[in-house]
Amino acid sequence: MKVEEAITFTAKLRKVPSDKQKEAVNKAINALSLESVRNRLVGNLSKGFRQRVAFAKAIVHDPEVLILDEPTEGLDPNQIAQMRELIRSLKGDHTIMLSSHILSEVANTCDIIMIIHKGKIVQKGTYEELIKSADSGQLYHLKVGRKPKDLVGALSSIAGVLHPNIIAEEENLLEFRIDGASADPTLDAVAKAVIDGGYGIRELTVKTKSLEEVFFKSHTKKSKI
Amino acid sequence: MGAILTIAKRDFKSAFASPKAAAIFFFFLMTMGLFFYNFVASLLEAQARAPMMGGQAPNLEELIRALFYNLHFTLILIIPAITMATFAEEKKNQSFRILQTAPITALQIVLGKFLAIAGIMAVVLVASSIYPLFLVKYGNPDSGVIYTSYLGIFLLICGQLAFGLWVSSMTKNQIMAFIFTMFGLFMLMVLNWLAPNLTGNDFFESMLKYIASTEHLDVFFKGLITIADIAYFVLFAGIFLFFTNIVIDSQRWR
Numbered sequence: 001m002k003v004e005e006a007i008t009f010t011a012k013l014r015k016v017p018s019d020k021q022k023e024a025v026n027k028a029i030n031a032l033s034l035e036s037v038r039n040r041l042v043g044n045l046s047k048g049f050r051q052r053v054a055f056a057k058a059i060v061h062d063p064e065v066l067i068l069d070e071p072t073e074g075l076d077p078n079q080i081a082q083m084r085e086l087i088r089s090l091k092g093d094h095t096i097m098l099s100s101h102i103l104s105e106v107a108n109t110c111d112i113i114m115i116i117h118k119g120k121i122v123q124k125g126t127y128e129e130l131i132k133s134a135d136s137g138q139l140y141h142l143k144v145g146r147k148p149k150d151l152v153g154a155l156s157s158i159a160g161v162l163h164p165n166i167i168a169e170e171e172n173l174l175e176f177r178i179d180g181a182s183a184d185p186t187l188d189a190v191a192k193a194v195i196d197g198g199y200g201i202r203e204l205t206v207k208t209k210s211l212e213e214v215f216f217k218s219h220t221k222k223s224k225i
Numbered sequence: 226m227g228a229i230l231t232i233a234k235r236d237f238k239s240a241f242a243s244p245k246a247a248a249i250f251f252f253f254l255m256t257m258g259l260f261f262y263n264f265v266a267s268l269l270e271a272q273a274r275a276p277m278m279g280g281q282a283p284n285l286e287e288l289i290r291a292l293f294y295n296l297h298f299t300l301i302l303i304i305p306a307i308t309m310a311t312f313a314e315e316k317k318n319q320s321f322r323i324l325q326t327a328p329i330t331a332l333q334i335v336l337g338k339f340l341a342i343a344g345i346m347a348v349v350l351v352a353s354s355i356y357p358l359f360l361v362k363y364g365n366p367d368s369g370v371i372y373t374s375y376l377g378i379f380l381l382i383c384g385q386l387a388f389g390l391w392v393s394s395m396t397k398n399q400i401m402a403f404i405f406t407m408f409g410l411f412m413l414m415v416l417n418w419l420a421p422n423l424t425g426n427d428f429f430e431s432m433l434k435y436i437a438s439t440e441h442l443d444v445f446f447k448g449l450i451t452i453a454d455i456a457y458f459v460l461f462a463g464i465f466l467f468f469t470n471i472v473i474d475s476q477r478w479r
Contacts, residue, residue, distance in 0.1 A: 001235070001239060001242075005235075009231065009235050010323055010327075012227070012228075012231045013228060013231060013232075013323065013324070013327040013328075013329060014327055014328065015328055057323060
């Protein structure tokens with residue numbers, strides 16, 4: 001079937017009134033920029049185009065709710081960007097439910113995010129809310145010149161520093177968290193410990209939390225119970 | 226009705242857009258042509274020899290009967306090939322979801338698919354009328370027998386297609402659909418030969434013979450149209466379309 005035929009067929013099945021069919025099909029074709037492949041066979045198209053044809057079929061009857069399951073799966077980076085742009089552009093007219101394992105995609109496109117673990121909703125809220133909810137102290141990465149193992153011992157004796165550990169031994173890279181309440185004095189104490197101990201500071205970075213962390217946390221929290 | 230025709234039209238068109246319809250036409254018409262050529266040759270030979278042997282020469286009606294009778298074998302190979310893809314293919318490439326989620330009933334899907342393949346076979350049958358037309362042009366056959374034979378064959382095809390649809394609706398695997406359909410249709414054809422050996426009970430024997438399609442078809446080949454035999458084929462097709470409807474309907478909720 002050709003692209004236009006396939007979309008028209010779906011429009012008919014979805015009971016789009018026959019006088020509005022042509023208009024609806026054209027609208028869907030334009031929304032997904034399928035104009036260039038309008039008369040080509042669907043079977044001969046690339047995966048990205050086929051995904052878009054399927055998308056056009058889904059919106060041709062102007063549904064109130066759209067459920068998308070991994071809409072960018074199997075697409076190249078260019079097509080992913082286009083698909084995200086499209087989903088965002090549809091946001092006003094349709095309620096869109098999107099499921100995905102790619103969390104950056106979720107963070108970029110969704111207004112409300114839910115994390116589901118073993119069939120239960122474990123987290124729900126806007127991106128900012130979720131980030132805040134996973135707050136268990138600010139995460140820092142610290143790179144030193146030598147003796148990282150001794151530094152771990154030194155850091156754990158400082159009040160307010162949580163879970164210091166080495167994450168990359170060959171790079172002498174450590175990570176630790178600082179409890180939100182006493183951030184500044186604790187950081188001073190850490191800096192002092194590094195300099196006094198002669199570890200040789202190379203790099204200290206503040207790590208912003210990502211959705212991955214929220215996701216990981218909400219899953220591990222559940223499985224411990 | 227709109228949805229049925231939409232589905233039927235799409236399936237009908239896509240069969241002719243792919244080599245599928247061409248393959249069906251080729252094999253059906255070629256097999257029928259081979260049979261036709263053979264029967265005409267042996268008929269002429271028998272007619273030439275009849276005066277010498279003192280026996281009665283076979284007539285054209287017997288040739289027509291033999292020709293259509295052999296179509297039954299051809300159909301057992303061709304019908305499963307048509308029906309095996311109807312649901313199995315759509316399930317495989319996921320396009321079946323579109324049908325399942327559309328605001329139409331399962332019965333509309335089933336009838337749409339059935340109409341499409343019945344339509345294809347009707348066109349094949351029309352094309353195959355070239356052979357009986359030869360007889361009409363060069364001989365003097367009873368045209369009524371040709372009409373009733375075609376009616377019988379078409380009813381048989383409808384029943385076989387409905388059975389094939391039912392098998393196809395239950396599997397994603399086309400090979401499975403093909404084998405099960407072919408075996409089922411074969412059993413249906415030979416059941417009346419096997420019936421006497423399968424059971425000693427007269428009642429069951431006649432019941433098995435009734436289920437077999439062969440004897441009902443013979444009535445049409447003799448030039449008769451009886452309500453009982455039309456009812457057999459219509460019921461047969463109706464029952465299996467109904468089964469298909471149940472299968473498809475239940476799959477919506479899984």
